[in-house]
Every structure is written in C-alpha cells, then in structure tokens.
Amino acid sequence: MAWSDKSHPYRLLLTKQFPLGLETLPIFQPVMQAANRIWNSCAWHSREIFKQEDRWPTEAELKTKFKSFAAWKELHSQSAQSVVEEYFEAVSAYRKHRENGHLEMNPPGFKPKNHLRTVTWKRQGFDVDGSTLVLKLSRGKEPIEVVLPEGWDVVVLPDGTEVKGVPVEVKVKAVIRRRRVENLVLHVTLDLGVVPVYRAGAVSAYDYNSAVVARAVSNGRLDLFVCRELLSLVQYRNKIIAGFQEKISRLKEGSRRWKRCLSAKVRVLKRLDRRIRQMEHALTKLSAELDGAEGVAFAVVGDLTGLRRSARTGMKGKKASQKINQMAYDRLRQEQHYKNLTRGIETDTWTERNTSSTCCLCGARNPAWRRHRGLWVCGRCGLVLQAGLNGAANLLKQYLFGSCTGRALCLQGSAGLALGREAEPVCASISKGRLSGTWSSRDGSDGPLREAPR
Structure with missing residues (x-):
C-alpha cells in the first residue's frame, strides 16, 4: 500500500x-x-x-x-x-x-x-x-x-x-x-x-462508472475499460449478504449455530473483498501504465464529492443508486494517484459539471440526448458515442479550456470521431478510438500541452 x-x-x-x-x-x-x-x-x-x-x-x-x-x-x-x-x-x-x-x-x-x-x-x-x-x-x-x-x-x-x-x-x-x-x-x-513530476506533457481524463471506466487523452485517444466482472462481484457480494442475513434472522442470537453462521459470513465476505481489491489494483495499474507509455503529465479524475448524497435524494433509480453507493470511487482515485506518482505523473481532481449532458464534439448541451446510461446521441451534429467516453472527453475539455459547453473541437480531415456516426457503439472489453485532430478549441485558447494549474 x-x-x-x-x-x-x-x-x-x-x-x-x-x-x-x-x-x-x-x-x-x-x-x-x-x-x-x-x-x-x-x-x-x-x-x-x-x-x-x-x-x-x-x-x-x-x-x-x-x-x-x-x-x-x-x-x-x-x-x-x-x-x-x-x-x-x-x-x-x-x-x-x-x-x-x-x-x-x-x-x-x-x-x-x-x-x-x-x-x-x-x-x-x-x-x-x-x-x-x-x-x-x-x-x-x-x-x-x-x-x-x-x-x-x-x-x-x-x-x-x-x-x-x-x-x-x-x-x-x-x-x-x-x-x-x-x-x-x-x-x-x-x-x-x-517524487519529481513532469511539468508539461499530455493530459488524460478518467470518467469512473460502476460498469465502465472511460479514458480520454489530449492526443486524441479514447479508451473504454469494461468492468462488468468487477460489478458482478459487487452484486454477488450483495446476494451473499442477503442470503446470510436471512439465515441469521431465523436463529437465536448468541447460539452456536448463530455464531457459526456469522463466522461463515465473515469468511466468505473477506474472500470476496480480496478478489474485488485485486481487480481494482489491476485496473488502476493498467491506467498508470498507459499514462506512462503515452507521455502523460497530468491525469484528471472527476470530483465526485456529494455523488452518493444526490443518489439518495431520488435523482437516480433504485439500481443505479445501489451501483453508485457501492462503487469505491475514492479508493480507485487514491490507488491511481500513488501509482501515477511513482511514474512522475500528477493526478488532479476536477469538477464534472455538465460533462454527461454535453456533446464533446460540438459543445451543445441537452440532457435528453443521453438516451440511457451507455449511449449518447447528439441531436445537433449527430454524434453517436458511448456515454462514458463522451463524459471523459468533456472532462478533458473542461480541464484544458475551463468549460465544456458551447465549445467545439477543431477536427482536421475527418467528419467526426472514429467511434461516432457508426451504428455500433463500443462493445469490446477494451475499446479504442482516436480523434483525427488536435484537442484545441475553435478560439485557439489552449493546445494539447498544459502547464501545471496554479
């Protein structure tokens, strides 16, 4: 650790x-x-x-x-x-x-x-x-x-x-x-x-979700890590807890059978927690290795302060609220932070305001264009993209330019994203796309390299 x-x-x-x-x-x-x-x-x-x-x-x-x-x-x-x-x-x-x-x-x-x-x-x-x-x-x-x-x-x-x-x-x-x-x-x-860190270089942004982790880099690369196995282990842990609680509720508290059942519950949950932690370490290690191989100097993670509180206010559905409350966002951020630091990469948190309701290509904002949790279809430019990748790209724009709304990307020699405008969104375990252009706004305020924020 x-x-x-x-x-x-x-x-x-x-x-x-x-x-x-x-x-x-x-x-x-x-x-x-x-x-x-x-x-x-x-x-x-x-x-x-x-x-x-x-x-x-x-x-x-x-x-x-x-x-x-x-x-x-x-x-x-x-x-x-x-x-x-x-x-x-x-x-x-x-x-x-x-x-x-x-x-x-x-x-x-x-x-x-x-x-x-x-x-x-x-x-x-x-x-x-x-x-x-x-x-x-x-x-x-x-x-x-x-x-x-x-x-x-x-x-x-x-x-x-x-x-x-x-x-x-x-x-x-x-x-x-x-x-x-x-x-x-x-x-x-x-x-x-x-530890010395790089003061200039590419910037990567990460959008954590319960089932996928999206990554966008200022050189135009998009990566999607599907974490279905990690999510299934968390859901299986919930099922195990419910099964043990049903058995324990029928036993007399303090009896021998009650103690044996409680001991078995603790033993099974510890084994599941070890598997979950191993997968989290593998995910954050892969992210740090990708950043190191691509010359990234700053890794941006969304600031999810208050996310669980908003999920309990009825803004999310029952299943979505359960996923949000049980995903170890802060632990993933801490693990990625120290693994990046050993490679000389600085990790920063940034607000995710409007990143999930804005088109990363044209900058238009409309929450209704997110058809469901995994699909984004822009009503202005027609961009079709996995919603997590769209959020990660907007987080990167927000970090580089200060805002993601009303700000389009200048693409060179292409009509859109390599993953956009195709009928098929991302479905592989690790899917990669590439912007055929540079991460710069139309007003030319910033380029792909960014100095350390003050």
Missing part, C-alpha cells in the same frame, strides 16, 4: 510487509493484549460518559484518563496514544453516520479478552540499527528487536530506479482465520521523499 502525504502532494509514502512467523507470537502477544485492554477501557468509559452527560469524551480526556493505567505502562507512550486515537476516529465516524441518517449504526464496541490488537510504533517509538528494528516499550522494559532482510528499505520504481526510504511508522498485525492466529506481519511505512 502507498499514498501521498497530505503535507506535500508529491511526497510518496509506501508500506512494505514482512511476515514474522508464529515463533514471535510469545514476544508480541503481551503487547498486543495490552493495547486491546486500552481499547476496551476507552469503550467502557465513553459509554458511561454518554449515559451520564449525554456526550462523547474528547481524545484528550481519554488520554488523560488512562495515562496511569497498568496497560498503558506496558507500551511506549506513543503506541498507547495511537490506540486512543484509533478509538476516537471510530467514534467520530459513528457520530457522522448517525448525523447523516444511518440510525442503525452502533458505536465501537468491546473486543474479546484475548484479542490481538494491532500495535503502532511512531517515529519516536523505534530505532533503526542496520537491518534491525528496535521497537521500544515502556521505560524499564527491554525493547523488541526484529531482524529484517537485506534491502528492506529499498523500493524499486517502475522505471527501475532504486530509492532508499526512511521508516516513519511500524505496525504489527495478526493474521487470524477461523479464530486462529496464522501469522504476524510487520508493516513498515517508508518515506521515499518528494
């Missing part, structure tokens, strides 16, 4: 995983159980405060309350504070869901007594001695030393460049399946520094 630091948009942080083996379980088990006791103490104290004073305690109150507890003194001070911070984030998310009308949500609860909670060591909580990580505990306790393989802090970028990172955070997580601890995994977050 990797991401870009919020403090600097081009600072790349990457997390590497190292299996520790079950032989290290006796060493980390007391530490992880101490973190679990801090979590349960936070849950109990927060609920008591809410019952008595009708409010949730702040993060500072929780840290002050448990600073003198025995479980707190078993961990490094920053490791203990990170447990309280994680609990406070969970409470904040719960309160936000309740404010948005999700009254079925429950506050973060207690964990089993022997639960192995993830322990975090921040930068001041560990030292590095060559290939050895020294994880500090409380004062007077011997630190935990973990020997890592050679080259553990070296990351190879897609172009073959080796970058040595600085560790900034360490986590120890337990892999539990069927109520048994199968392994312990060490997660080391490395700071690779500020």
Whole structure:
C-alpha cells in the first residue's frame, strides 16, 4: 500500500510487509493484549460518559484518563496514544453516520479478552540499527528487536530506479482465520521523499462508472475499460449478504449455530473483498501504465464529492443508486494517484459539471440526448458515442479550456470521431478510438500541452 502525504502532494509514502512467523507470537502477544485492554477501557468509559452527560469524551480526556493505567505502562507512550486515537476516529465516524441518517449504526464496541490488537510504533517509538528494528516499550522494559532482510528499505520504481526510504511508522498485525492466529506481519511505512513530476506533457481524463471506466487523452485517444466482472462481484457480494442475513434472522442470537453462521459470513465476505481489491489494483495499474507509455503529465479524475448524497435524494433509480453507493470511487482515485506518482505523473481532481449532458464534439448541451446510461446521441451534429467516453472527453475539455459547453473541437480531415456516426457503439472489453485532430478549441485558447494549474 502507498499514498501521498497530505503535507506535500508529491511526497510518496509506501508500506512494505514482512511476515514474522508464529515463533514471535510469545514476544508480541503481551503487547498486543495490552493495547486491546486500552481499547476496551476507552469503550467502557465513553459509554458511561454518554449515559451520564449525554456526550462523547474528547481524545484528550481519554488520554488523560488512562495515562496511569497498568496497560498503558506496558507500551511506549506513543503506541498507547495511537490506540486512543484509533478509538476516537471510530467514534467520530459513528457520530457522522448517525448525523447523516444511518440510525442503525452502533458505536465501537468491546473486543474479546484475548484479542490481538494491532500495535503502532511512531517515529519516536523505534530505532533503526542496520537491518534491525528496535521497537521500544515502556521505560524499564527491554525493547523488541526484529531482524529484517537485506534491502528492506529499498523500493524499486517502475522505471527501475532504486530509492532508499526512511521508516516513519511500524505496525504489527495478526493474521487470524477461523479464530486462529496464522501469522504476524510487520508493516513498515517508508518515506521515499518528494517524487519529481513532469511539468508539461499530455493530459488524460478518467470518467469512473460502476460498469465502465472511460479514458480520454489530449492526443486524441479514447479508451473504454469494461468492468462488468468487477460489478458482478459487487452484486454477488450483495446476494451473499442477503442470503446470510436471512439465515441469521431465523436463529437465536448468541447460539452456536448463530455464531457459526456469522463466522461463515465473515469468511466468505473477506474472500470476496480480496478478489474485488485485486481487480481494482489491476485496473488502476493498467491506467498508470498507459499514462506512462503515452507521455502523460497530468491525469484528471472527476470530483465526485456529494455523488452518493444526490443518489439518495431520488435523482437516480433504485439500481443505479445501489451501483453508485457501492462503487469505491475514492479508493480507485487514491490507488491511481500513488501509482501515477511513482511514474512522475500528477493526478488532479476536477469538477464534472455538465460533462454527461454535453456533446464533446460540438459543445451543445441537452440532457435528453443521453438516451440511457451507455449511449449518447447528439441531436445537433449527430454524434453517436458511448456515454462514458463522451463524459471523459468533456472532462478533458473542461480541464484544458475551463468549460465544456458551447465549445467545439477543431477536427482536421475527418467528419467526426472514429467511434461516432457508426451504428455500433463500443462493445469490446477494451475499446479504442482516436480523434483525427488536435484537442484545441475553435478560439485557439489552449493546445494539447498544459502547464501545471496554479
């Protein structure tokens, strides 16, 4: 996993995983159980405060309350504070869901007594001695030393460049399946520094949809990625959840059969989630590789803030609303962002206003010309195009020229798009079209190359 630091948009942080083996379980088990006791103490104290004073305690109150507890003194001070911070984030998310009308949500609860909670060591909580990580505990306790393989802090970028990172955070997580601890995994977050990005070059725009992802490039290329398999897995997950919930509703809560059914539900859903995440990574990796191969300097993704809220107001149909609410748009954007960054490509978000109701060729706007979610037929110039490709092309125009309405493209030597005016829209798994012209408006305001936006 990797991401870009919020403090600097081009600072790349990457997390590497190292299996520790079950032989290290006796060493980390007391530490992880101490973190679990801090979590349960936070849950109990927060609920008591809410019952008595009708409010949730702040993060500072929780840290002050448990600073003198025995479980707190078993961990490094920053490791203990990170447990309280994680609990406070969970409470904040719960309160936000309740404010948005999700009254079925429950506050973060207690964990089993022997639960192995993830322990975090921040930068001041560990030292590095060559290939050895020294994880500090409380004062007077011997630190935990973990020997890592050679080259553990070296990351190879897609172009073959080796970058040595600085560790900034360490986590120890337990892999539990069927109520048994199968392994312990060490997660080391490395700071690779500020990655240089290209300041000039082609621009690509992406239109995310539940079934397809459309791509338009300023050199005139159009790509369509059909994600039916990804959508089918999400829909199959909904079917699995409904089937398990029907069985669980007929069982007595807390009984053996109820526990077995709940355990089977969690196991099946985790397997499906792993398949879904793998397909999302494959999709974003393909997008980043295409951008790198075509000399793209800026990748534009639509700003979908508030999309789910608008889908719940009755603007969409029932099936469309379900697809919109279950598509991981933000996760796809984050994955594409860091994969582009490793290739020196900047990723930007831009408004999608009017992009789905405007013709990308002539610039005329009419929402009725979108016949259904997958077909665009322009009533002025007669352009017939897949609706996602039309939206991606308009997003690119909006990023380059500031607006997509009332602005036509100057095409040279062709009557229209290679995919337009033909009776057959795109139906292949990856379909490609090409504009026989340049991405420039008729007033000549911008060309295909764009400097970094201020």
